[in-house]
Amino acid sequence: MIRVTENLKAVRETVRNAAKVAGRAPAEVGLLAVSKRHPVAAIQQAIDAGQCDFGENYVDEGVAKIRELARKSLVWHYIGALQSNKTRAVATHFDWVHTIDRPKIAQRLNDQRPADLGPLQVCIQVNIDNEPQKAGVSPEAAHPLAEIIERLPRLQLRGLMCLPATREHETDQRVPFRELCALQTAMSANYPSMDTLSMGMSGDLSAAIAEGSTLLRVGTAIFGPRP
Numbered sequence: 001m002i003r004v005t006e007n008l009k010a011v012r013e014t015v016r017n018a019a020k021v022a023g024r025a026p027a028e029v030g031l032l033a034v035s036k037r038h039p040v041a042a043i044q045q046a047i048d049a050g051q052c053d054f055g056e057n058y059v060d061e062g063v064a065k066i067r068e069l070a071r072k073s074l075v076w077h078y079i080g081a082l083q084s085n086k087t088r089a090v091a092t093h094f095d096w097v098h099t100i101d102r103p104k105i106a107q108r109l110n111d112q113r114p115a116d117l118g119p120l121q122v123c124i125q126v127n128i129d130n131e132p133q134k135a136g137v138s139p140e141a142a143h144p145l146a147e148i149i150e151r152l153p154r155l156q157l158r159g160l161m162c163l164p165a166t167r168e169h170e171t172d173q174r175v176p177f178r179e180l181c182a183l184q185t186a187m188s189a190n191y192p193s194m195d196t197l198s199m200g201m202s203g204d205l206s207a208a209i210a211e212g213s214t215l216l217r218v219g220t221a222i223f224g225p226r227p
């Protein structure tokens, strides 16, 4: 049995400390529990420990969990790669999408967002280290994509997301996060609804907090290794 309650407590403590070191208020740093590949029982433990925001990477798995936990008031974030044939399920069931990286996906999510739900909250994924195997737009391409999203009434542009390469030292790990933060600052002058920097995972959350993260995506440190 994974000790989700204890793990969550420890992660929150780490977040508090890192925020303090960075001179930031801990309340500025949100925590999304990444529950991909973990069972509903593990999510339930996190809910019992006060966790509300959850992240999933696979559409079918995520939708099944959302349905099973439908009566709780939770916030569900889609953080995986998104293919066109899965946009309707995401637009119908999730509250956020962190991984918008092309106009076609943005347009489909907009068109398929059910009328009885509020706008879908979205972030643009930026391939901050320009890694060929990773999704996301280049920093330069984030501006034109933001312009397209801004015109879609059923989407609300909330910010930027990145998944940088792993560095050995924290000083080096902070560099890509600093770059994303600078891009966000520049863009939010044009797009005032951009208030979210989705960055930092189990292995690099202190570096991300030091550089302005407002939403950490933490899986392993909360739920243990994925089965």
Ligand SMILES: *Cc1c(COP(=O)(O)O)cnc(C)c1O
Pocket: 034, 036, 057, 079, 080, 163, 201, 202, 203, 217, 218, 219, 220, 221
């Ligand atoms: C799996 C995943 C995470 C969580 O990673 P951990 O290292 O387990 O904390 C965060 N963000 C994305 C996009 C992921 O796919």
